[in-house]
Amino acid sequence: MSDQTLDLAAADAAQWNGPRRSEHPTAVVAMAGAGQLAQMCQQAAVSLGVELRVLAGKSIEPAVAAGARALIGDNSGRNLRALAEGAAVLTFDHEGFDPEMLSQLKAEGVHMAPSPEAVLFAQDKLVARQNLSRLGYPLPPFAVAESIEEFDSFADEHGWPMVAKTPRGGYDGGGVFVLDDRDAAVNLLAGNPGTLILEPLLAIRREFAVQAARSVTGEIALYPVVETIQVDAICHEILVPASLPEEVRFLATEITRRLVEEIGATGMVAVEFFLTDDGVLINELALRPHNSGHWTIEGSITSQFEQHLRAVLGWPLGSTQITAPAVATANILGPDNGVDPSTRAAEMIADPGVHLHLYGKEYRPGRKLGHVTVLAGEIGTAREKTRRALATLEGGQG
Amino acid sequence: MSDQTLDLAAADAAQWNGPRRSEHPTAVVAMAGAGQLAQMCQQAAVSLGVELRVLAGKSIEPAVAAGARALIGDNSGRNLRALAEGAAVLTFDHEGFDPEMLSQLKAEGVHMAPSPEAVLFAQDKLVARQNLSRLGYPLPPFAVAESIEEFDSFADEHGWPMVAKTPRGGYDGGGVFVLDDRDAAVNLLAGNPGTLILEPLLAIRREFAVQAARSVTGEIALYPVVETIQVDAICHEILVPASLPEEVRFLATEITRRLVEEIGATGMVAVEFFLTDDGVLINELALRPHNSGHWTIEGSITSQFEQHLRAVLGWPLGSTQITAPAVATANILGPDNGVDPSTRAAEMIADPGVHLHLYGKEYRPGRKLGHVTVLAGEIGTAREKTRRALATLEGGQG
Numbered sequence: 001m002s003d004q005t006l007d008l009a010a011a012d013a014a015q016w017n018g019p020r021r022s023e024h025p026t027a028v029v030a031m032a033g034a035g036q037l038a039q040m041c042q043q044a045a046v047s048l049g050v051e052l053r054v055l056a057g058k059s060i061e062p063a064v065a066a067g068a069r070a071l072i073g074d075n076s077g078r079n080l081r082a083l084a085e086g087a088a089v090l091t092f093d094h095e096g097f098d099p100e101m102l103s104q105l106k107a108e109g110v111h112m113a114p115s116p117e118a119v120l121f122a123q124d125k126l127v128a129r130q131n132l133s134r135l136g137y138p139l140p141p142f143a144v145a146e147s148i149e150e151f152d153s154f155a156d157e158h159g160w161p162m163v164a165k166t167p168r169g170g171y172d173g174g175g176v177f178v179l180d181d182r183d184a185a186v187n188l189l190a191g192n193p194g195t196l197i198l199e200p201l202l203a204i205r206r207e208f209a210v211q212a213a214r215s216v217t218g219e220i221a222l223y224p225v226v227e228t229i230q231v232d233a234i235c236h237e238i239l240v241p242a243s244l245p246e247e248v249r250f251l252a253t254e255i256t257r258r259l260v261e262e263i264g265a266t267g268m269v270a271v272e273f274f275l276t277d278d279g280v281l282i283n284e285l286a287l288r289p290h291n292s293g294h295w296t297i298e299g300s301i302t303s304q305f306e307q308h309l310r311a312v313l314g315w316p317l318g319s320t321q322i323t324a325p326a327v328a329t330a331n332i333l334g335p336d337n338g339v340d341p342s343t344r345a346a347e348m349i350a351d352p353g354v355h356l357h358l359y360g361k362e363y364r365p366g367r368k369l370g371h372v373t374v375l376a377g378e379i380g381t382a383r384e385k386t387r388r389a390l391a392t393l394e395g396g397q398g
Numbered sequence: 399m400s401d402q403t404l405d406l407a408a409a410d411a412a413q414w415n416g417p418r419r420s421e422h423p424t425a426v427v428a429m430a431g432a433g434q435l436a437q438m439c440q441q442a443a444v445s446l447g448v449e450l451r452v453l454a455g456k457s458i459e460p461a462v463a464a465g466a467r468a469l470i471g472d473n474s475g476r477n478l479r480a481l482a483e484g485a486a487v488l489t490f491d492h493e494g495f496d497p498e499m500l501s502q503l504k505a506e507g508v509h510m511a512p513s514p515e516a517v518l519f520a521q522d523k524l525v526a527r528q529n530l531s532r533l534g535y536p537l538p539p540f541a542v543a544e545s546i547e548e549f550d551s552f553a554d555e556h557g558w559p560m561v562a563k564t565p566r567g568g569y570d571g572g573g574v575f576v577l578d579d580r581d582a583a584v585n586l587l588a589g590n591p592g593t594l595i596l597e598p599l600l601a602i603r604r605e606f607a608v609q610a611a612r613s614v615t616g617e618i619a620l621y622p623v624v625e626t627i628q629v630d631a632i633c634h635e636i637l638v639p640a641s642l643p644e645e646v647r648f649l650a651t652e653i654t655r656r657l658v659e660e661i662g663a664t665g666m667v668a669v670e671f672f673l674t675d676d677g678v679l680i681n682e683l684a685l686r687p688h689n690s691g692h693w694t695i696e697g698s699i700t701s702q703f704e705q706h707l708r709a710v711l712g713w714p715l716g717s718t719q720i721t722a723p724a725v726a727t728a729n730i731l732g733p734d735n736g737v738d739p740s741t742r743a744a745e746m747i748a749d750p751g752v753h754l755h756l757y758g759k760e761y762r763p764g765r766k767l768g769h770v771t772v773l774a775g776e777i778g779t780a781r782e783k784t785r786r787a788l789a790t791l792e793g794g795q796g
Contacts, residue, residue: 318747357445
């Protein structure tokens, strides 16, 4: 099998998008997926002399546009195997890979970071809930339901409304159903949704997250706690450091430290938390660079993307120190008014100190197209500036 | 002519190194050259949503490894024309292009930034000296010599030793000859070096540089004055801000401001200065991102690479504010002991806060392979840390 093409005999064989471009890499990392996370990893990889190879579903995706060498093909085991061939490690920019297939590849000897067992904590909310609960981590009350009787039983204890979630495949609010009453539950079950996780509708006071890196050597690095401002289950803003009571920050940090070790995570991990009247609860995990860590590109000495590469390669981790008193990041979401923010980029950057990151995606209302980050002396100034930037990008007067 | 191939009928036609990878760029910039400057421009281009296309002499060069789409071919007018086709602007990562060819392309309507007339100030030291002298800028005394009589006449005024320079093609000390006496001059002339520029051997107290950006719109942004530590005419360290008397910094900044406007420069400009017993003198110019500006990647709100793209595109320029009290950058040069620094990268980055930039080049003694940058509270700390990093990269104990 040559370096440039894979099993050309097979009609549907995946193809590399061009010849090898690097002759002297310090290491080769294979990343399954080619979205904006892989794109920003590619930017970090260049400085480290690391060659990043990605698996892309089509020939034009963010990481491919950014220049990562790409194997164009679907998420099959054969393609992951081909991607990993000759690389030091296989890692991921999303969770959409069949867990059984990953286990199979691991059994064949493909070196993965994170491991399939650890990835499962991000892929399957039920596996995560059950295991984290067993290990004693603070979680919202939950139950598993497949029938209306199980809904009734949960309602007896927690009342209506409640929240039902599918264990797998949810993202940005997908697979999450807020049920006002028993009729809503009956309707949902009529669609044969399979096993569901039930939760009470929590009174969430704040949402926040902690980024951690755990190297394959076991070294751990923790980033400051960040506040995430969610609208309709989509993250709009990240504020750093989170303005939370010191004991909340301490607790969340220590939970994260213990958790990444206990689940055997490697690479970047994001732990998303709720602050409720009942205290700090774990919401969910991501075992990869995460939207809530984009601020680290300018706001920390080591970005989460460089850190992820270091961690999966077993290189020493970098400093997670914040580089300014306050950092605000805001996601650029396609506005409803039809204005494509990328057409306003040149205008927006006239405001000094706004760091623009576009992902090269086609405009669509609600789609995450990029983000902006501002460093400042205090968070109000930083936030004000990101908001002005978004207003300009969305076609307003700033 | 399709987007992917160019005039395949011609036997020696240049070829793109792969299909188009970006569907939704904010702008397309063509950069002639594919070295480390183009590589770092590529990293900056990704965040701005800009598609960078480079002209590379071979299929493996720093910017190509970093993922810039590349036209592989020589520095011919035909290739530059093909590179610029469909791009908003053609710019350069080095000066090695035939000035007459650039003028011809301009006459054909190729939009270039900087213009061929401005580039000539970097391509031809004699043109630069004569024009800057006519405009009244402070320069070392100089004369033009093609015969020993002209050497004698210059020696009558300034004595021996003296320095002779070829007007074109010099880089990192190449094309510069220190002549101890008349015999050395006779020997040099025996090799038919053509027209030479003569200078006295200056007593240089300090060397420093100023980076400026001038947009095609005329907007100008100036970076802080930096001190450059040269060893054998090769830049080893950049210290920011330069510890020079305030009036020297002011003068150099104002000279740079006036100069970029007067010569009609566009894009990044570096003006290198000498501080001598006779005051501040201009050494030479570069009309592109420059080694002495690499510190801006982490040390300034806007890196020189992003700034260059903004300037040649006519986008608003970014803030040039320094992000820490002191910044030190040191070049990674291939050591004589045979140790390839890239093999020590993982060990070196264990020291927190050292930003590594490798160019992906093969090791060769003396070759510029990358750089490291450290931000600190004061310059001594930053410099100490870059030196320790270099010692580790060169195979020492740090």
